[in-house]
Amino acid sequence: MKIGELAQQSGLTPSRIRFYERIGLLKTVARRPNGYRTYPQQAVMILGLITTAQRAGFTLDEIRTLLPSDLTHWDHAALMDALTRKIVDIEALQVRLTQSRAHLLRLIEDIQERPDDMDCAANAHRVLTNMLADHPEALDVTSGDIRLLDTKDRRQSVSPGRRKKTASR
Amino acid sequence: MKIGELAQQSGLTPSRIRFYERIGLLKTVARRPNGYRTYPQQAVMILGLITTAQRAGFTLDEIRTLLPSDLTHWDHAALMDALTRKIVDIEALQVRLTQSRAHLLRLIEDIQERPDDMDCAANAHRVLTNMLADHPEALDVTSGDIRLLDTKDRRQSVSPGRRKKTASR
C-alpha cells in the first residue's frame, strides 16, 4: 500500500503520516525501488489506534512511549498505569469545567439581578467586585494536563469523491 | 504604579502585561517622562478580570472583543451572548470528556477480561479490534472550541519573598 492509499483508508493526510514517521511515532517502513513508502495492511490499524488515543486525550509523546513496535506485545503495566492516570486527569478537568460552568452561570444571574435603583455603571462595579472577590486564591489544580483535539475535526474530510488538489486554500 | 508593582499586585509577570498591551488587550497607558509606563489602580482589576475570563475558557481574542475600554460600559447583549455560548461549549466538552472517560474505563475492563485460554497476543488483537470497531465514525462534534489554561498554574508564583532575578531558569 502506498502512502496515499493508507491516507484514504485511515482518514489521515499523507503529510500527517510522514510527520508521525519523522517524530518516531511510526517506525520507518519499507521502500519500493523508486523510493515510495510501502505500508502493510496493519498500518491502518496502528493509525486508527493513534487517533483513538488522541481523542482520549493522549499526546503523541505519550502514545509513542506506550505503543510497542509489535502490536501483540504491550507493556501491560505501563499501559494500565497510563490509562488510569489519564482517567484521573479527565476527572480533574471535569471538576474544573463544572466549576467554570457554575461560575459563568452565577455571573449571568448576578448581572441580571441588578437592583432597580442601581444604574448600569454601579451594577457593573457590583458584579465585578463580586466576581473578583469570588476567587480567594489561584485554585491549586496540581495535576497533569490534558490535551484534547480541537473540536473541529482534524481528520481529513472523508473524501467526498476525489480530491483534485487538496481543495483550494 | 509602575509595571513591576502592577505585576506584583495582579500576580502576572511584567512581560505578560506588556504582551497584553502589544496585542491590544490592554490599552496603552500613560508614560512618565523617562518612558516608564504608569498604571492606574484600576489596572489590577482589569488584569484580574482577564485571568478570570481565561480560567473560564475564554481566549484572549474573545476577551478583547468583549472588554470595553470603560469598565462601566459593557455591551450587555454581546456579553450575555458570549457567556451563554461559552457555557454551551463547556457542556459540549463535558460530554466529550464523559465519553472519553467511559471509553477508557471500558478499555481497561476489556483488557482485564482476557479469557483464561487466550494468550496475550490474541487478547491484544481482541481488544484492539473491539476498540476500533467501537468507533462507528468520527464523532461529529461541531461546536466552538474551548481553550483551558494548562493546569500548571500560569500565574507568577505568588512571590515567596523577593524575586532576585525572576528565579533561576
Next chain:
DNA sequence: CCTAACCTTGAAGCTAACTTCAAGGTCAAG
C-alpha cells in the same frame, strides 16, 4: 560614583501537532 534592581524595545524562541512550500522524481494513460 557605583551597583543592583528596575525599566525600555524589538526580535526571536517555546510547545504541540501539523500543514504548506519549493523543487524535484515517477508513473500510467492517452
Next chain:
DNA sequence: CTTGACCTTGAAGTTAGCTTCAAGGTTAGG
C-alpha cells in the same frame, strides 16, 4: 511524449499565549 496525479525531501509556516534575549536607559541606596 506529454500531462497530471502521485511520490520524495527539507525547511519553513501556523496558532495561542507567553517567555527569553540582547542591548540599552533609569533610579535608589550606600
